[in-house]
Amino acid sequence: MPMSTSSAAKGTVLNFNLSPADIERRAETLVAQGKKVQDGVAAQTNPTFANVIVPLATRQNEQDADYSVVTFLQNVSTDKDIRDASMAAEEKLDAFEIESMMREDVYKAVRAVFDNKSEVASLGPEDRRLVEKMELVFRRHGLALDKDKREHLGKIRMRLSELAIKFSRNINEGDGRAVLTRDELEGLPSDFFEGRATEEVDGQEGFVVTTKYPDIIPVMKMAKREETRERMFVVEGQRCPDNIPILQEAVALRLEAAQLLGYKTHAEFVLEENMAKAPAPVLEFEEDLRSRLNVLADKEIEEIEALKKADKQAVGKPYAGLFGWDYRYYSNLVKERKHNINDEEVKQYFPVKEVTRSILDIYQNMLSLRFVKIDNPPMWHADVEMYEVWEATEETFIGHFYLDLFPREGKYNHAAVWPIRAGFDRPDGSREYPVAAMVANFPKPTPSAPALLTHDDATTLLHELGHVFHGICSVTKWALFHGTRTERDFVEAPSQMLENWSWEPSVLQKFAVHHQTGEPIPEALVKRLVAAKNEGAGLFNLRQLFFGLYDMGIHNTADGKVDVKELYNKLYEDIARFKIGSHDTWGIATIGHMMGGYDAGYYGYMWSQVFSADMYASRFVKDGVFNPQTGLDYRYEILRPGSSRDAMDSLIKFMGRKPNNRAFLKSIGLNEASSN
The missing domain is CATH 1.20.1050.40 (Endopeptidase. Chain P; domain 1)
Incomplete structure (x- = not known):
């Protein structure tokens, strides 16, 4: 490399x-x-x-x-x-x-x-x-x-x-935790228990399970006991109760501010600067997509229901419906049974160090860059790695970035990229160079195995590094326009486009290698992974739509009469199609987007997928994912301008036409060819 x-x-x-x-x-x-x-x-x-x-x-x-x-x-x-x-x-x-x-x-x-x-x-x-x-x-x-x-x-x-x-x-700082016995954690692999903190529970050894991603996601996907999954659902759903009155107050204040400025709603104020321009196109987009996805979801619900009913019948208990704690478990079970896909098998081919190195290699080749890892750099924690970025074929410095990939106490507990410094022109004509930091919470190494990623983790790594290189490759005169400071409903598109690499067989076989043997991922396993790509796409995307429609529900009201907790629970059941049950939970309290700059903007995750899918299909599929000219065009027409020009102009420059939604619908399992 x-x-x-x-x-x-x-x-x-x-x-x-x-x-x-x-x-x-x-x-x-x-x-x-x-x-x-x-x-x-x-x-x-x-x-x-x-x-x-x-x-x-x-x-x-x-x-x-x-x-x-x-x-x-x-x-x-x-x-x-x-x-x-x-x-x-x-x-x-x-x-x-x-x-x-x-x-x-x-x-x-x-x-x-x-x-x-x-x-x-x-x-x-x-x-x-x-x-x-x-x-x-x-x-x-x-x-x-x-x-x-x-x-x-x-x-x-x-x-x-x-x-x-x-x-x-x-x-x-508000992580939830539960102490569960090995019996309660039936279905979890042996490496889940290695190095895990323990506490005594009713005279038995109990294992500390937190709400950090490397803990809660495997439990919700693999724990066979419904009571265990239900308990963790509630632990997660009852985190940060103080955030409910905070969000409630913020929603009221945002509306008051918008109306002082002459807008009917906060959403109207926010969307003025986005590609969507107004709430109506956003709601039309989301409701149209919701109706299409429900057709897929109806079939998926039937499959999941059949599995849960069989489980209940086997233990002589009545079937009471599908709940939030069933979603990941039964969706995963369907994927395993229909496509013979097992996360434990797959992750053996995704050791974090090798995957990271290989994905960085892919970015180097695609964007014609060269990365240099710094020994003993000045940084905030020993786990952090620092890299220089250079032009591939000349001694021209571009910038540098940091990778902080593993969880620890008090750390931001999702995955995100901070554009630490924008590149800009100094008054004397010299250049200051950009800096970006990726923060994630991937599984840590255990005594018997290195840190192993799921395929979803590898996709997240590709996505977040897309944000990193959007910042690193941007060249603007003014920081105001640098990198990811684009229209909010476009900013995810460049990174979403790179997620496609995790589904390309030729790419997967470059970065997925067995952590013990070094053998590349078998072609047969890759085929099964790719075949399962859109398994559960209806329910998965309805969950994304749920967050977007909830966001509009609290921010596109002209009278401010909205209960942020009640609406969340109602829409969760109506749109995501799983029940919350009798528990008093407030899941919105840990959705940082609502207070972290995505207010009236969460729709952008799906809106921008229209552009990402079209970019990928129109250029990278057509020209070849390893075509160096396509990679350079992407770097210079999409990443380099930042927001120094409208995102639509950049898309037209790169694709040679205005975008449409045909590739997007196909990418999520809807093969209807229609344009927006």
């Missing part, structure tokens, strides 16, 4: 070794520097692009990394004092940004440049877009309102920032 190691990284290497006092000082410095820039802009008597827009955008360029580092540590540090300091810093910085967006004197200067049509027309495309975007951002923060309304809006924004930070902290 063309990946080497180096003892020192190129570019400006960031320092994550900060004490709580360091974090506090850095936040104070960022505020002081920002205020100085804004005061200078406000003092301009003859506002121009050079003395107003450039200083404001340069401040974002230069402060981006410091801001990201001090706020990122709350998600990855093992030290609670550091996590708390990071959260406090984020509150301070968010408060300052909200105050900044409410400064009428700064907005007047920006507006004067915006209104100078001859100067704006003389600018290059990205600079002109910068002026338009900056004016729009100020206007959406209420600068066209009178003073009283503007100040009230500022207070709402401040409170929403506080609520978002608390919501996230509760999820990161």
Whole structure:
């Protein structure tokens, strides 16, 4: 594999070794520097692009990394004092940004440049877009309102920032746990128990099972006892009770803010900047898809019901319906029986180190890049790996990224990518290079085996690395447009497109090797995996639609009369088609998207799949998944522009036409050829 190691990284290497006092000082410095820039802009008597827009955008360029580092540590540090300091810093910085967006004197200067049509027309495309975007951002923060309304809006924004930070902290630190005996965990493989913490339960050895992904997902998929799965469903569903009133308050405040600005609903406010533009197309898309998926789901429910009824009959118990704790277990059972697919068999071919290395190799070849692993880099935890990124055929540095793949106490407990630093042009013409960090929670090694991934984990790795390289490969003049800062309902498309690689036989046989023998995954097993790709697609995608329709349900209301907990439970049963039972649960409390930037935007996961499927089918299937020119076109037309142009323009450049939904429908098992 063309990946080497180096003892020192190129570019400006960031320092994550900060004490709580360091974090506090850095936040104070960022505020002081920002205020100085804004005061200078406000003092301009003859506002121009050079003395107003450039200083404001340069401040974002230069402060981006410091801001990201001090706020990122709350998600990855093992030290609670550091996590708390990071959260406090984020509150301070968010408060300052909200105050900044409410400064009428700064907005007047920006507006004067915006209104100078001859100067704006003389600018290059990205600079002109910068002026338009900056004016729009100020206007959406209420600068066209009178003073009283503007100040009230500022207070709402401040409170929403506080609520978002608390919501996230509760999820990161609010893991649930249960202690279960080996009998209660019947069906789990032997390596599930290796190295696991134990506690005595009624005189028996009990195993600690948490709600972190490497624990709860295998239990929900493989535990034979319904009581065990039900117990873990409830443990997960009763996490973070404090987040329910937080979300309830946030929904009300978002609506109030939107209506102050003249929008009917919060969704209307958010979608104005997205590809969808308004709630109506989103709801039409989701409801149309729901009706199509229900046709598939009807058949899947019949198969699952038959299995559960047989299980109940075997133990002489009545069948009472399908519940949330049945979904993963019986869906997995159907896949095993119909396609002879067993997760335990499959994961033997997915050792995390080898899979990661091979997937990085695929990205190197596709994007014409070269990665260099850094020895003993400065980082926040010993598990973290750091890589430089170079052009494949020349000594041109591109950026660097971090991989933090395993769970630990207090760490962010899903999978995500943080764009730590945007690339940008310095005033002297030199370049600052991008940095991204991928954080995940894959299974850790056991005493008898290395860390082994499921096929789903490998797909997640491909997806999240897609976000990493969207940031690394982006080249823009201004941080505001860099990488994944695209329209919210497009941002997932580039990463979703790369998920297809985990279903390509020729690709799978490159990165899936047995952890003991080193033999590539057998062709027969690959065929069974690919054949099972859309098994359960109706129910799986209905679950995604459930989250999207719930999101619209709480954010597209004009009267604010919505109970966030009650609506979640109702729609879960109506759309996802599994019952919650008599338990008092509040599953929405741990869905970070609703407070983490995806409000009125969760639909984007499925909306953007239309684009990802079309990109894949129209170019990579047609030209060959290993075609180097296709990979370069993807890098230069989709990843490189970031949001310096509209996403639709990038799609047309890459595909040579506007997108349609034919490939998308086929990709989820709906073979009807229709276009949107």
